[in-house]
Amino acid sequence: MTPTEPLVRTGSAGQAAVRPPLPVKLVIAGGFGVGKTTAVGSISEIEPLTTEAAITEVAAGVDDLSHTPRKTTTTVAMDFGCITIDPTLKLYLFGTPGQERFGFMWDDIVEGAIGGLVIVDTRRLDDCYAAVDYFEHKQIPFAVAVNAFDGQVAHTLDEVRWALDVSDGIPLLVFDARERGSVRDALLVVLEQALARTER
Numbered sequence: 001m002t003p004t005e006p007l008v009r010t011g012s013a014g015q016a017a018v019r020p021p022l023p024v025k026l027v028i029a030g031g032f033g034v035g036k037t038t039a040v041g042s043i044s045e046i047e048p049l050t051t052e053a054a055i056t057e058v059a060a061g062v063d064d065l066s067h068t069p070r071k072t073t074t075t076v077a078m079d080f081g082c083i084t085i086d087p088t089l090k091l092y093l094f095g096t097p098g099q100e101r102f103g104f105m106w107d108d109i110v111e112g113a114i115g116g117l118v119i120v121d122t123r124r125l126d127d128c129y130a131a132v133d134y135f136e137h138k139q140i141p142f143a144v145a146v147n148a149f150d151g152q153v154a155h156t157l158d159e160v161r162w163a164l165d166v167s168d169g170i171p172l173l174v175f176d177a178r179e180r181g182s183v184r185d186a187l188l189v190v191l192e193q194a195l196a197r198t199e200r
Contacts (some may be wrong), residue, residue, distance in 0.1 A: 021090040025112050026190055028079070028095040029134070030119035031127025035147040035177030036095040037079050039119065043183040044081025044093065078109050083184070091187060096131075106134060115194040116142040117186055119177065122154040125163050132164050141193035143171040145186045151176075 028036045041048045079095030094109050110116070118131045128144075135142040146153050146160060155163070157172050166172065171189045175182040 018087070021084055021086075021088055023090050023092055024114055024191070025092045025094065026187060027110050027113045027116040027140075028093055028119065029106075029116055029131040030096075031121065031124060031131070034119045034121045034124075034128065035149075036119055039117075039177040039183045039186075040079040040081040040093050040095045042178055042180050043083050043187070045083050046081060048079055048081040050079050078105070083187075085184075085188075085191075091191075093187075110134075110138065110140065113140065115190040116140055117190050118142055118144045120144055120146045120160065120164075121149065122146055122160060123149070125155070125160065129164070132166060136166075141190065141197045143173065143186065143189045143193055145173055145175045147177050148174050 028039055030036055037048075037050055041050075078097065079093070081093045082090060083093070084090045094113070096106055096109050116131075116135050118128055118135065120128045132142075132144070144160070144164065144166060146157065153160075153174060157174065161168075161170075161172050171193060173186060173189060175186045177183060
């Protein structure tokens, strides 16, 4: 059977019924304004659920908007979307809030996830340290995706790997959170990491 062939089972009337795809939970994490909500929205096959709130003057004084001056809203709980990879597999995507003050929600959001995608803005590498540390501490398979803002990254992948102090076993890639195919490819890398973990 090829991966794209639907699994079938025999119904009570003896008719073949298509087995629903296996649900898999993945988390998309990273610092404030790195592109998590954009990534979920780019690939979700349903209208994504977002918990966006307007950035107030008080929040603007706390969150660094220097690299995202046009950002007017921010995630305060989570983003949610889903994508069917093939007839056998459906990904449920949960995006975390990026601000440190919402970190208390992470355990609940991440529970049951088989892997994570940490999105990085190379102009603000220090904003993603917490996400990398979280997945390493929880021993959850993850990949690091450098979001190419305006098609550019400020540092090479080798420099990013060194700065984040992630091992060679952690996949590191460049992607565009606005492009559906690019987000899909990044998520497939996370799936490969999770599958490799189960085969050990």
